[in-house]
Amino acid sequence: MSLLTLAGVTKFFGGLRAVHRVSFQLSEGEMLGLIGPNGAGKTTLFHMISGFLRPDAGTVTYAGKPLVGLRPHDICQRGMVRTFQVARPFLRLSVLENVVVGALERVTHRREAVAIAGEVLELTGLAEKAGSMGQSLTLPDRKRLELARALATGPRVLLLDEVMAGLNPTETGRLIDLIRAVHGRGITVLLIEHVMKAVMALSQRVLVLNYGELIAEGPPAEVVRDRKVIEAYLGEDSAGPET
Amino acid sequence: MLRLGLGAVSGAALLILPFWIPSTWQNLLITTFYYAYLGQAWNILGGYAGQLSLGHAAFFAIGAYTSAVLASQYGLSPWLGMFVGAGLAALLSLGIGYLGFRFGLRGFYFILLTLAAAEICRLIALHLPILGGYTGLFINFTPNPWQFQFQGKIPYYFIALGFLCLACGIVWLVQRSKLGSYLVAIREDEDASEALGVNTFRYKMIAYALSAALTAPGGTFYAYFQFYLQPNTVLHINHSVDIMIRPIVGGMGTILGPVLGSFLLELLGEFSRTYFAAGVAGLNVVIYGVLLIIVVLFLPRGVYPTLVHWLRQRPGDSR
Amino acid sequence: MTLYVQAIVNGLLVGGVYSLMALGLSLIFGVMRVINFAHGDMMVWGMYLSYWLFVAAGVDPYLSILVTGSAIFLLGAVIQRGLVNRILEAPHEMQILLMLGVALVLENAALMAWGPDPRRVNTSYGLSTFWLGPVVFDLPRVATFAVALVLALGLYLFLRRTELGRMIRAASDNRIGALLVGTDILKVFTLAFGIGAACVGAAGSLMTPFLPFSPSTGIFFTVTSFNIVIIGGMGSLLGAFVGGLLVGVSESLGAVILVPSLKEIVSFILLILILLFRPQGLLRSSR
């Protein structure tokens, strides 16, 4: 049963075709990977799913209802939450307070939200940083916080935008375990990832985006052998587009 | 425990103080409380929600004029008129907020919108005959507490203090509620808040309306403390600046910031008035301006947060 | 009909000097991203300097712009070096607070020096007029318009044709980029603030022949400059220029259609409409 369905989703930035006629389905309980070279349009696609950008064409359907036109908070309240590629912690709030904001999406009283936030911090391994300010966090912790805040909202679908980028192998390994644990709790995950190790380890199915178009789809082991995919990535290396 | 004791002692001091001090000092304290009150109201929108307003004089004036006109024309007690004023101020703020927030004005653009709205109010007020035009509106003195009019300074002292405590209480409650958490989140990062399910538009509107509604009774107080209202004073940009400046100096987004800021600026103002005003008009304000500049350069987070930072660091500091 | 033509002519004539004033603000903002809340007070200082030179030495205001321009340039450069430069990365409210402090100092220093009563420069030609068809032209306003136009053109040529001007424009377009290519950014900032101040100082002098002023006039010019710059587009020099003319005309028409004391309401409403529907300003493409 498809939880999230995109059909012909397209976005232009001026003359630039950032996303072109992308269609796919995400089933409840799935862990779907989204890969593609830099500038392929992955983040733009997330912006459209999460309500930050309006598609120029196409439809996004979530749990049977159209999403286009809804504001980001509406979409979050319906159970789909996204993280940002460049982590955006609330800099002058404590880590706990950061997560409380997410938890308040589920409950009205701060007391309950603090309790939820505590659990989430425990789960994400940020518990001993609870009192630190957002601005004092290191990059790996910022990424964790990004995930923790999203989890605190109690999502049904988690949209993760490159949560592994910039982490060392140990950190990556721990985060992979964490995401697997989250998925194990029944949360559907759509993750954008450059770190192949993570994609291979986590995804049941992978979508490949190149120049805004879907060029391949399938199990990770098959997709990495796909000629078009290899070309897309090789092309990136030889042409050396913007980073 | 220490804090509780300190609170009790200063509370008691504030209650008996007015009976012991000369009337100039009473005046000084009344002004301090009153500006701290207005600053606290501004703080909800500016300090917590991070939406700087340079047009709060408009809400102030609505509070002042509404209660004054309702009292003089219909005999309605300002104690009640105050609420009407608060309601009208909230309505105006919702209008301005709707425009500003729906159209996504941020930072300086929002500041200018609020400023323009207040200026339009000033120009309109100057041309409303019922408000006395350029001559202004005089309020007849009848020492009738039900008409918000009192003999001597002491009642005003307690009213101003009461207003301030009420505002601080409200902000305290806000700070401990979902509203407060959401407002600071919006201040820190609107997009990230939206992504976490915060209806930023709605919460900014709530903050604005609350801030405006609280500002208006400050105007009522002013009207019956000064007994004279003139658009070029109460609706002047400088008045909006006066309201905004105290929480910024004291520390935005904290309960004690506006209070401390108000005390400091009132003291500085009084200091420069007594020691420098005798000779030349303007010198005291020059000094005041210089002091403001010094605050920005050396205490850029505001006085209260800097103070807290120092107090936290010192004892544990091994250097 | 003539009434409206007359209003438009008067509006345009005043608009020229508004443009010059707003060019200064726009230049400062464009380069430093700092809003100069003391803009109008700098202008008032230009006015008083002209007034003083006129009263003490009989120097015509159209000549004394050389002195006031230089003096206010220095004032601006000093303010930039000593204060603004230190808060470039500070939060919005602190920048505003600092500039408000500067505004208070400037306004009240003027109050100390000259007192609160309005002054005016009574030149021999102050009341001269001439007719062109049914429209009457006010000689000082025409002269002011012409000089303001020349100065604006001079600024334009300076920014376009000289190495320094090119550096300023580069910094305005892209601060980080300018830093990267090794522009002496402090010099550019100081120069930009100085030139912006000189513009508004000269604009002040140019208004003295027909406009009475007092220390408290400053804030209104500050606000008018804000209006113009937003209407034209923040940081856009052409926008500031056209915006100045537009605000001049709309206030002048507002005075005819409504009442003179309500004239500013037109530009405030214009400002709000621009903020809502074209926040990048009339003359800037989005992004």
Ligand SMILES: Nc1ncnc2c1ncn2[C@@H]1O[C@H](COP(=O)(O)OP(=O)(O)OP(=O)(O)O)[C@@H](O)[C@H]1O
């Ligand atoms: N707001 C915008 N305005 C104009 N162009 C944009 C905007 N956002 C993205 N783009 C362009 O759209 C294209 C797709 O960008 P996007 O960020 O979606 O890529 P991505 O796949 O997430 O890349 P990366 O792997 O580097 O994060 C890029 O060429 C980018 O420069």
Ligand SMILES: [Mg+2]
């Ligand atoms: Mg991306």
